[in-house]
Amino acid sequence: MTKTLVWVEHEGGALKDATLSAVTAASKLGEVHLIVAGKGVDGVAAEAAKIAGVGKVHVADDAAFDHALAENVAPLIVDLMGSHDAFVAPATSNGKNIAPRVAALLDVMQISDILSVESEDTFTRPTYAGNAIATVKTKDAKKVITVRGTAFEKAAKEGGSGAVEAVSSTGDKGLSSFVGAEIAKLERPELTSAKIIVSGGRALKDGPTFEELIMPLADKLGAAVGASRAAVDAGYVPNDYQVGQTGKIVAPEVYVAVGISGAIQHLAGMKDSKTIIAINKDEDAPIFQVADIGLVGDLFKVVPELTGKL
Amino acid sequence: MKILVPVKRVIDYNVKPRVKADGTGVDLANVKMSMNPFDEIAVEEAIRLKEKGVATEIVAVSIGVAKAQETLRTSLAMGADRAILVQTDDEVEPLGVAKLLAKIVEEEQPGLVILGKQAIDDDSNQTGQMLAALLGWGQGTFASKVEVAGDTVNVTREVDGGLETVGLKTPAIITTDLRLNEPRYASLPNIMKAKSKPLATKTPADYGVDISPRLETLKVSEPPKRSAGVKVADVDELVAKLKALGVAA
Numbered sequence: 001m002t003k004t005l006v007w008v009e010h011e012g013g014a015l016k017d018a019t020l021s022a023v024t025a026a027s028k029l030g031e032v033h034l035i036v037a038g039k040g041v042d043g044v045a046a047e048a049a050k051i052a053g054v055g056k057v058h059v060a061d062d063a064a065f066d067h068a069l070a071e072n073v074a075p076l077i078v079d080l081m082g083s084h085d086a087f088v089a090p091a092t093s094n095g096k097n098i099a100p101r102v103a104a105l106l107d108v109m110q111i112s113d114i115l116s117v118e119s120e121d122t123f124t125r126p127t128y129a130g131n132a133i134a135t136v137k138t139k140d141a142k143k144v145i146t147v148r149g150t151a152f153e154k155a156a157k158e159g160g161s162g163a164v165e166a167v168s169s170t171g172d173k174g175l176s177s178f179v180g181a182e183i184a185k186l187e188r189p190e191l192t193s194a195k196i197i198v199s200g201g202r203a204l205k206d207g208p209t210f211e212e213l214i215m216p217l218a219d220k221l222g223a224a225v226g227a228s229r230a231a232v233d234a235g236y237v238p239n240d241y242q243v244g245q246t247g248k249i250v251a252p253e254v255y256v257a258v259g260i261s262g263a264i265q266h267l268a269g270m271k272d273s274k275t276i277i278a279i280n281k282d283e284d285a286p287i288f289q290v291a292d293i294g295l296v297g298d299l300f301k302v303v304p305e306l307t308g309k310l
Numbered sequence: 311m312k313i314l315v316p317v318k319r320v321i322d323y324n325v326k327p328r329v330k331a332d333g334t335g336v337d338l339a340n341v342k343m344s345m346n347p348f349d350e351i352a353v354e355e356a357i358r359l360k361e362k363g364v365a366t367e368i369v370a371v372s373i374g375v376a377k378a379q380e381t382l383r384t385s386l387a388m389g390a391d392r393a394i395l396v397q398t399d400d401e402v403e404p405l406g407v408a409k410l411l412a413k414i415v416e417e418e419q420p421g422l423v424i425l426g427k428q429a430i431d432d433d434s435n436q437t438g439q440m441l442a443a444l445l446g447w448g449q450g451t452f453a454s455k456v457e458v459a460g461d462t463v464n465v466t467r468e469v470d471g472g473l474e475t476v477g478l479k480t481p482a483i484i485t486t487d488l489r490l491n492e493p494r495y496a497s498l499p500n501i502m503k504a505k506s507k508p509l510a511t512k513t514p515a516d517y518g519v520d521i522s523p524r525l526e527t528l529k530v531s532e533p534p535k536r537s538a539g540v541k542v543a544d545v546d547e548l549v550a551k552l553k554a555l556g557v558a559a
Contacts, residue, residue: 011471069476070439071448093469097451100404100439109405109524112434122528127433128327132336135529175448175482179464179475192470196557221557229488239454239489240472245430246488248470254557264326271536275555277548283541292539293551305545310558 002030002120005058005080007089007098010036010044017193018090020051020154025147026088027053027155028117034058034162035080037065037073049162051155057162062169067178068094074101075170081106086143091249095146108140113249115151129245129268149192150251150272184238191241194224196254199243199270202230203259203280203299210236213303214258220310226250226270228260244269259299262287279303311421311480313356313365315390316411317349317372319381320431333529336431345381348426350388350493351486355456356424357389358491364458365422367391371414373407375399379509386504387496393509396517404432406514406521408440413517415445420481422463427452427485438485448478452487 004026009016019034026032032053036045037060045059058080064072077087077098087102089095091113103110114123115133122137123145191197198218204210210231218225226248227241243250245268255273260266262278262285270276271290278291281298288294295302321327322342330337345353359365370385372378373396382393396410415423428435442449450456450465454473457464458480466475468487496504514521542548552558 067474070442070451074443093452093467096435097439097449100436101443101449103436104405104408104440104443107405109403110434110436110440111525112436126533127530128321128336128431129433130533131327132329133531133533134527135531136525136527138525140524175446175479176450177477179477181469181471181475182473184472221552233489238472239468240470245433246427254552254555265323271533276536276539277551288539288541290536290539292536293548294539294541295545295548296541297544302545306548309545309549310552 002085003083004029004032004086004088005077005084006032006034007087007095008034008036008044008048009090009092009094010038010041013040013043015044015047017154018092018149020157021149021152022088022090022147023051023054023155024152025114025117025145026086029086029120031055033084035060035077037068037076039063039066045164049164050158050160051162052159053155054160054162057164058167059164060167060169064169064172068098069176069178070098070101071173071175072170073098074105075173076167077102078105079170080167081142086145088145088147091146091148099144099146103144106142106144108142108144109138110144110146111136111138112146113148114145115148129264130271131264148249150249184240188218189222189224191224191226191243191248192250194252196221196223197226197250197252198223198256198258199226199228199260200231200236200258201228201260202234204231204236207236213299217303217307220307223256228266257287257291258303260287261285262290311365312367312369312418313359314415314418314420314423315349315352315356315368315370315385316423316425316437317353317370317381317385318346318429319343319372319374319378320346320429323347323430329530329532333531335527335530343377345384346426346429348428348486348488351488351490352424352426353385353388353390354491354493355486359458360389369394369418369420371396371411373398373402373410382509383504384496386507387501388494392507395509395511396514397511398514400521401523402521403523403525404434404436404440405524406519407437408444409519409521410514410517411441412444413519422480422482422484424484424486427487438483442483448482450476450478450482451485453484454487454489456484456490
């Protein structure tokens with residue numbers, strides 16, 4: 001039976017939801033073990049052990065693993081891969097940073113951003129900004145996989161009783177160090193796990209206008225706020241709001257695109273949303289080709305009216 | 311220091327790819343091809359480091375078909391000093407590319423390798439990290455800012471929650487994100503000049519690396535189509551729809 005090691009994504013002493021989708025994908029391969037790496041991660045390990053379906057939880061508690069520097073974390077995972085057949089990480093910025101380093105050290109090809117597990121060695125994954133879905137079969141003995149979070153259900157956070165086991169640290173490789181971080185503060189739901197997203201594009205004109213029109217609508221709907229690349233590049237909002245091929249991939253129940261034309265790079269990040277609503281004054285905008293509900297109109301009139309009527 | 315910049319020839323980012331009817335792949339016949347957008351940013355960053363006096367020479371590398379020469383000429387026209395084409399008609403996976411690049415790094419001894427964070431055709435986002443692993447170097451992925459100071463390079467990275475800065479000992483690997491810079495256009499005189507810059511052609515066999523694929527593509531299909539939507543006439547109708555979806559009270 002395949003033994004799969006899953007990377008546990010955590011921040012501020014709490015487990016992140018992206019881990020739960022990776023656990024579901026890994027459970028389709030066989031026995032699920034977890035690796036919790038970081039400094040002072042007992043709480044995260046305890047939380048991880050409760051995830052339904054989890055066997056062992058390996059814990060590597062060492063300052064070298066703080067901030068998940070790939071240079072230090074990859075050798076730790078490679079060590080554990082001696083007794084595992086597959087490494088699975090959520091396709092988060094940490095997962096995408098670490099997993100290919102692990103794959104090369106194991107001399108295997110990584111399978112990026114999988115959408116489904118077809119069998120033990122066959123997976124589907126998006127290519128060309130989601131315009132083509134490839135079914136790939138790996139010949140490698142050990143597998144390294146990253147998982148698209150929105151493509152898999154989240155495993156239940158309760159019900160499991162994994163055994164927590166400390167692993168010895170592989171230490172600091174001295175190649176890199178953490179200098180600092182600038183984390184955007186969000187008072188709203190997190191983009192990648194939100195049920196409803198309201199997203200704004202270049203048509204919002206500037207930062208204050210974006211704030212004035214999009215935020216109240218999002219708050220009325222209890223939604224997270226996203227943006228197109230054009231809105232981010234124009235400086236309306238920080239870049240971690242960006243939805244698309246180069247930003248975040250989201251699949252909420254409802255995605256409201258306001259003043260977004262619908263370039264293929266943006267669609268790559270949101271076209272798996274259950275219901276897409278588009279508000280745009282250009283009735284030929286490509287966004288209307290994927291929208292379930294479209295309203296052609298001037299957003300400066302329509303959005304305040306909509307917010308007022310909700 | 312010398313900077314090595316790997317570039318890839320890919321379908322132009324404005325083209326909507328079409329899946330072949332037989333499910334063997336995406337139809338690239340008669341489709342406009344260009345330099346991968348993230349690689350343009352990598353070339354631009356290398357040139358800016360040269361303009362600041364940090365870099366002494368920029369070597370562009372591409373692995374692929376003979377036509378990848380055009381992509382290399384573009385990087386030479388932007389400001390790279392010379393180019394290496396590892397010519398092959400086979401599709402080379404990120405692991406194979408990383409192995410070839412590792413050999414070229416051994417020969418060229420650059421202080422930095424700057425790659426794009428991902429190619430917009432296979433969307434793998436692997437090559438830079440794999441190369442860093444094979445060389446045992448530090449990696450600064452998804453870079454939005456690069457500062458070289460002595461034998462360290464500080465790389466500000468775009469991460470899920472915002473930005474993060476790491477310090478790397480050089481030599482090191484950097485992969486570029488979209489916001490690192492705005493790539494320049496090659497001027498006509500520079501395009502002409504680029505024609506006389508050196509471009510060496512090699513083959514994978516010259517490097518003695520096994521690049522046989524590890525993944526077999528069984529099928530390429532179109533993503534599921536969304537069913538046609540409806541247009542509503544006014545805000546009231548939209549509010550009614552939102553209520554029906556259960557997202558508005």
